[in-house]
Amino acid sequence: MPSLKMTLRFLVPLALLIGAGGIGYALGWWQQVAVQIVFWQGEFYHALVEAVSALKRAPDATAWGVLLGVSFGYGVFHAAGPGHGKVVLSTYLASQGGAWRRALGLSVLAALLQGVMAIAIIGVLVFGLGWLTRQAMGSIDQAELASFAIVTLVGLWLCIRSLRRLWRTRHNAGVAATTSFSSTFTPVTTAGPAPGHSSPGPMAPAHRHAHGAHGAQCGCGHEHHIDPQQAGDWRVALLTVLSIGIRPCSGAVLLLGAASLLDQFGKGVVAVLAMSLGTALTVSSLALLSVLARDWVKRHLKPARGGGQWQAWVGLAGGALILVLGLSLTLAQWQRGPAAGPPMLGAPTAQQSDPAPGPFGAGRG
Amino acid sequence: MGMLLGASPAALAHPHGWVDMSVEGVFDDQGNLTALRQRWRMDPFYSQVVMEEMATVKDGTSMAQRLDALGVEIRNNLATQHNLTNITLDGQPVTQGDVTDTNTDYRDDRLVYEFVLPLSAPQPLAGHTLSYRIFDPTYYIEMVHEANEDGSQPLPDALKLDHPPAGCTTRIVKATPDPQKVMEAAMLDKGENGEPNLGRFFAETGEISCPA
Numbered sequence: 001m002p003s004l005k006m007t008l009r010f011l012v013p014l015a016l017l018i019g020a021g022g023i024g025y026a027l028g029w030w031q032q033v034a035v036q037i038v039f040w041q042g043e044f045y046h047a048l049v050e051a052v053s054a055l056k057r058a059p060d061a062t063a064w065g066v067l068l069g070v071s072f073g074y075g076v077f078h079a080a081g082p083g084h085g086k087v088v089l090s091t092y093l094a095s096q097g098g099a100w101r102r103a104l105g106l107s108v109l110a111a112l113l114q115g116v117m118a119i120a121i122i123g124v125l126v127f128g129l130g131w132l133t134r135q136a137m138g139s140i141d142q143a144e145l146a147s148f149a150i151v152t153l154v155g156l157w158l159c160i161r162s163l164r165r166l167w168r169t170r171h172n173a174g175v176a177a178t179t180s181f182s183s184t185f186t187p188v189t190t191a192g193p194a195p196g197h198s199s200p201g202p203m204a205p206a207h208r209h210a211h212g213a214h215g216a217q218c219g220c221g222h223e224h225h226i227d228p229q230q231a232g233d234w235r236v237a238l239l240t241v242l243s244i245g246i247r248p249c250s251g252a253v254l255l256l257g258a259a260s261l262l263d264q265f266g267k268g269v270v271a272v273l274a275m276s277l278g279t280a281l282t283v284s285s286l287a288l289l290s291v292l293a294r295d296w297v298k299r300h301l302k303p304a305r306g307g308g309q310w311q312a313w314v315g316l317a318g319g320a321l322i323l324v325l326g327l328s329l330t331l332a333q334w335q336r337g338p339a340a341g342p343p344m345l346g347a348p349t350a351q352q353s354d355p356a357p358g359p360f361g362a363g364r365g
Numbered sequence: 366m367g368m369l370l371g372a373s374p375a376a377l378a379h380p381h382g383w384v385d386m387s388v389e390g391v392f393d394d395q396g397n398l399t400a401l402r403q404r405w406r407m408d409p410f411y412s413q414v415v416m417e418e419m420a421t422v423k424d425g426t427s428m429a430q431r432l433d434a435l436g437v438e439i440r441n442n443l444a445t446q447h448n449l450t451n452i453t454l455d456g457q458p459v460t461q462g463d464v465t466d467t468n469t470d471y472r473d474d475r476l477v478y479e480f481v482l483p484l485s486a487p488q489p490l491a492g493h494t495l496s497y498r499i500f501d502p503t504y505y506i507e508m509v510h511e512a513n514e515d516g517s518q519p520l521p522d523a524l525k526l527d528h529p530p531a532g533c534t535t536r537i538v539k540a541t542p543d544p545q546k547v548m549e550a551a552m553l554d555k556g557e558n559g560e561p562n563l564g565r566f567f568a569e570t571g572e573i574s575c576p577a
Contacts, residue, residue: 031544038547038567041379042507046516049410078379132421133414251381258410261417342382342411343446343501344439344478 037080044074045251048271052259055267071271075111075278078249084329085110085244086283088151088322090290092240095318096158096233097311103291106241107284113245115276117143118252119269122260133257134345143247148329150243155323157236162316169309243326244283249275380507382411386499387511389525390573396530397487398495398573400462401450404479406511412476419471428471436469439478448482449508451498451565459495460485490533492577500568510537510569524571533575542566 051067079086089110093103121143125136252272259268389402407415419431426434443449444464452459462483470477488495499508509516510523519537526533547566 031548034551035542035544035547038379038563042383043516045380046383049408053409132418134418137414254381254410254414257417258413261413342506343449343503344407344442344506345415 037077040077041074044070044077048074048251048255049258052255052262052264052267052271056262056264059267067267067271068274071274072278074251075275075280076282077278078251078275079111079279079282084148084151084325085247086286087325088154088240088243089283089287091318091321091325092154092158092237093287094290094294095314095321096236097294097315098237098291100288100291102237103287104284106237107287108280110241110244111276111280111283112273113241114248114279115252115272117246118248118256118272121248121253122256122265126257126260133254133261136257137250137253140248140250140253145330145333147243147247148326148333150239150246150326152323152326152330154236154239154243155319155321155326157239158319159316159323160319161236162312162319165312166309166316169312249279379504381505383408383507383509385511386508387520387523387525388497388499388571389527390495390529390535391481391527392529393487394528395487395489396491396575397489398484399487400481400483401452401497402466402479402481402527403450403499404477405508407476407478409474411506412471412474415476416471432469432471436467436478439469440464440467440480446502448480449499449501450482451500451568452484453496454488455493456496459488490573490575491530492575494572494574496573497571498565498568499571500564502562502564504562504564504567508564508568510571519569524573526573529573530575533573536572536574538570538572540567540569 047070048067051063051070055063055067057063089107092098093106098106121136121139122133125131125139126133131139252275255275256265256268256272259265259271385406385408387404390398391400391402393399415435419428419435422431447461448464450461452461462485464480464482466479466481468479470479501508510519512519512523524535524537526535543566547563550563550566
């Protein structure tokens, strides 16, 4: 009996989910969790500083283990707070399609890129150009602005792409357009796994197109024969990764800077990479969740006709959301000026050419 | 969507460094509280990056002179922010005077900044409780009283009294942030630089009480 089945499979879980969410919100659970996370972040930072100092005193296996564990934990909880990167990635995945392996690939790439950017900032600006660590930390502001600008670009791109698709659906009658959609969006088929693919597990949507999954891992895509639509898809996916990964965590940059001042740069690099893995864990969990949610909604709400058009509308909505987010973040950053720094010495200034007149003013430095 | 946007831009700031502080209530001969003497020890990493900067100064000054100049810099910066100190007497705000006796030092891998923050007028404390909270509004720096190894308990020396009248007591109260209010502030309350002002929710409170 379809109506009963529909009720059981769709309405009951939905009601349960909304109910649980509502109760949780009413009881202030998520606020409590958020505040707890802030406390933990503080404690992890303390532990991190202590771990680096301990490793400097006695570089034994225990000290290494503590450093790796603490760095990993710092990464997990640092990423657990709200941030624009996670909103962009989950909106992108939820609205643009993509299999769980792509979700995983993109999140891990973004998290690792963040760590690599921190290493690059200290490596290039401090070691290479002779900046002070505090000035290098000031450059995170520019990285952040770049990140927001790229978010805007991603949103714009997605909007244009979806609009083009909608326009084409209007003008080419149905069939051809639908084919184009199914090759562009990594599709969630109702037909089950394609022959030759082992089942990707209960949580994974079936996917019949190998390009997406492969590309998510190598990030290249160029060696496949792919149509321009899909190339665009990959460019925008990598742009999404860039928008998230280009801004390193200032905690990571400070850690690396301080570690190098203590002649422990290598240990700092290891710690930052462990941190990235922790971040990757959190971000990919969130990404998988949004893919799961999307597939669940899709399975139960798939309209009988105009599926491709529906997809394009969802894609447009997601793109618009990312575009608005990117614009508002960019504007806010513009108006705000330099980010908060320690109140004692004000925000460090990043200087392109001459690091001499430091944050302490002219004549000293 | 409004909630999404409001919550998204780094809504919950979190500390990127900390200061271990100790405070001393200074009394005059009449038993009035005149000042809060404070010592701030910057965390080891932040101390490192500031000292890196001190080391690059090439103007022939000695390190002691540079640290003095740094102290002046810090004092001037903090003066624009009420020295990050908020003082009340039985809940009523108490005004501050100008900071004196600053001293900056580098000890045991930590940058140490000491100063005396006078009250604008000596305050009789008999039968009253004076409370202070010292915090960075943006919560970029976490300000905590000197505590034991695992940070769970403040040390007795973290809040002392200098020549107090008999029977005066002190207490350090940990922060118990109300999650609801913290989240509201995170979304609505933006400071001058656009960062949410979360520091106050996580600030410890020091109390000095004297018998009537």
